[in-house]
Amino acid sequence: MLEVRLQKCFRARRGRGRSFSLDVAWHVTAGQSPVVLFGSSGSGKSLTLNCLAGLSRPDAGFIRLGADCLYDGARGLCLPARKRRVGYMFQDYALFPHLDVLHNVAYACTGLAGLTGFVGLRGCGRIPPRQRVRAQDLLARLGLAELERAFPAQLSGGQRQRVALARALFAEPHLLLLDEPFAALDTMLREQLRQELLTTLRGLSIPAVIITHDPADVEAFARTVILYEQGRARLVPDFPTLRQSFASAACCLRHVQTAGEDIGESGLVIARD
Amino acid sequence: MQHTAENLLPAEWLGQSVWLPLELSLRIAGLATLISFVGAVLAAWLLARRRGPLPAMLDSLCTLPLVLPPTVLGYYLILMVGRRGVLGPWLAEMGIQLIFSWQGAVLAATVVVFPLLYKSARAALEQVDAHLEDAARTLGASEWRVFLTVSLPLAGRGILAGLMLAFARGMGEFGATLMVAGNIPGKTQTLALAIYDAFQAGEDIRAAGLVLVTSLVCIGLLMTAELLLKRGDSRA
Numbered sequence: 001m002l003e004v005r006l007q008k009c010f011r012a013r014r015g016r017g018r019s020f021s022l023d024v025a026w027h028v029t030a031g032q033s034p035v036v037l038f039g040s041s042g043s044g045k046s047l048t049l050n051c052l053a054g055l056s057r058p059d060a061g062f063i064r065l066g067a068d069c070l071y072d073g074a075r076g077l078c079l080p081a082r083k084r085r086v087g088y089m090f091q092d093y094a095l096f097p098h099l100d101v102l103h104n105v106a107y108a109c110t111g112l113a114g115l116t117g118f119v120g121l122r123g124c125g126r127i128p129p130r131q132r133v134r135a136q137d138l139l140a141r142l143g144l145a146e147l148e149r150a151f152p153a154q155l156s157g158g159q160r161q162r163v164a165l166a167r168a169l170f171a172e173p174h175l176l177l178l179d180e181p182f183a184a185l186d187t188m189l190r191e192q193l194r195q196e197l198l199t200t201l202r203g204l205s206i207p208a209v210i211i212t213h214d215p216a217d218v219e220a221f222a223r224t225v226i227l228y229e230q231g232r233a234r235l236v237p238d239f240p241t242l243r244q245s246f247a248s249a250a251c252c253l254r255h256v257q258t259a260g261e262d263i264g265e266s267g268l269v270i271a272r273d
Numbered sequence: 274m275q276h277t278a279e280n281l282l283p284a285e286w287l288g289q290s291v292w293l294p295l296e297l298s299l300r301i302a303g304l305a306t307l308i309s310f311v312g313a314v315l316a317a318w319l320l321a322r323r324r325g326p327l328p329a330m331l332d333s334l335c336t337l338p339l340v341l342p343p344t345v346l347g348y349y350l351i352l353m354v355g356r357r358g359v360l361g362p363w364l365a366e367m368g369i370q371l372i373f374s375w376q377g378a379v380l381a382a383t384v385v386v387f388p389l390l391y392k393s394a395r396a397a398l399e400q401v402d403a404h405l406e407d408a409a410r411t412l413g414a415s416e417w418r419v420f421l422t423v424s425l426p427l428a429g430r431g432i433l434a435g436l437m438l439a440f441a442r443g444m445g446e447f448g449a450t451l452m453v454a455g456n457i458p459g460k461t462q463t464l465a466l467a468i469y470d471a472f473q474a475g476e477d478i479r480a481a482g483l484v485l486v487t488s489l490v491c492i493g494l495l496m497t498a499e500l501l502l503k504r505g506d507s508r509a
Contacts, residue, residue, distance in 0.1 A: 054411075082413045088407070097405075107414075
């Protein structure tokens with residue numbers, strides 16, 4: 001369903017920056033979503049997500065989503081981000097600060113509404129009536145009905161996350177990307193919002209890819225885990241089953257990381273002490 | 274005839290030696306700012322966050338009028354649009370006369386004011402969180418729509434500050450205007466030129482009056498800018 005092969009190289013420029021190369025290949029089928037990309041920062045997770053969304057262009061490889069080809073280096077095909085129908089929830093949620101909640105959510109259909117912010121009429125852009133109803137329904141479903149006139153600066157962290165999710169879903173994406181969905185929240189809130197997000201994701205029929213370096217996120221979401229390490233990735237075969245032989249997801253992940261290349265395509269990791 | 278305080282009624286004196294140059298200054302600065310605004314914001318948008326030799330060269334070109342003395346700019350403009358200039362014959366055919374006309378003063382002020390707007394617009398656009406623009410792209414917005422609905426509104430305050438700066442600079446423009454448009458009372462004599470003229474002619478009352486008017490207009494402008502920016506602040 002989602003098939004990815006990406007190569008991208010960054011060379012250090014005049015002693016500044018570090019050279020980095022991303023070379024990953026993985027594919028997941030429909031039943032294996034949500035997919036969690038797990039790894040430390042700088043391992044290439046975000047770059048992978050940006051390539052999927054069309055915000056970065058890989059040097060070579062391909063991205064196939066269902067029957068659609070989003071990128072194919074060999075054919076020189078690279079769909080621009082706006083044509084990919086890939087929903088992206090950014091780590092800092094990236095809500096438009098000059099638009100109210102309703103206009104944030106309905107951004108995908110509001111034409112030049114945002115321009116009103118420049119002339120001092122914030123949030124007065126026109127939303128087609130049918131789309132307005134759809135946006136309001138979506139907000140109500142996420143428990144944000146009362147906040148449609150509020151601006152992002154007036155929202156709590158949890159509310160911002162829900163607005164960002166609503167905005168991504170409003171555009172009816174074919175794939176949902178979540179970049180560290182809980183990094184911007186305090187610990188107390190995380191647990192509650194994990195459950196919330198899980199419920200929402202379960203109600204969707206599209207695959208979701210989540211980036212995290214928090215084992216607790218893996219525990220909550222992962223049907224599939226892909227480990228990222230220094231620009232390389234490997235799929236952990238049948239993570240849910242494997243997880244059951246460990247006390248926690250953290251232990252399981254640590255084991256898989258140290259087991260290294262011993263995890264074969266066969267799907268089973270030989271537990272060794 | 275000399276417009277001295279002695280041989281004119283106060284109202285006439287005010288009209289001829291203060292209102293005319295003031296109106297001309299406002300008109301020239303306003304038009305120049307407006308024309309520059311469109312070009313400078315577009316240039317800033319095209320060059321923001323770009324690296325490489327060509328963008329760097331274009332950036333230098335856009336900033337050049339800030340560095341060159343206005344008289345040098347005026348000289349270049351005469352080379353371009355003067356009767357024997359590069360575009361001179363073509364302009365003459367179209368019936369456009371820029372040299373020694375107020376339109377020429379607008380041209381001079383436009384060029385002088387351009388880098389101020391360009392620089393502030395570019396800085397403001399580059400400060401817009403790139404994530405917000407990316408978010409708009411993933412939501413299906415074209416580059417043009419991203420610019421109009423996300424980048425421009427969020428850079429609005431910086432661009433507004435640039436507009437004020439440009440207008441103020443346009444009001445005070447002297448050198449390039451003098452070169453291109455000359456110093457014709459009632460036609461191309463702006464406030465800045467009129468003050469110099471009055472001072473040179475020893476008409477101290479007229480000079481002082483013009484200085485006072487200019488100061489008041491500039492203080493008013495600054496206060497308006499401050500108010501507008503504050504209002505934007507409280508909404509953010």
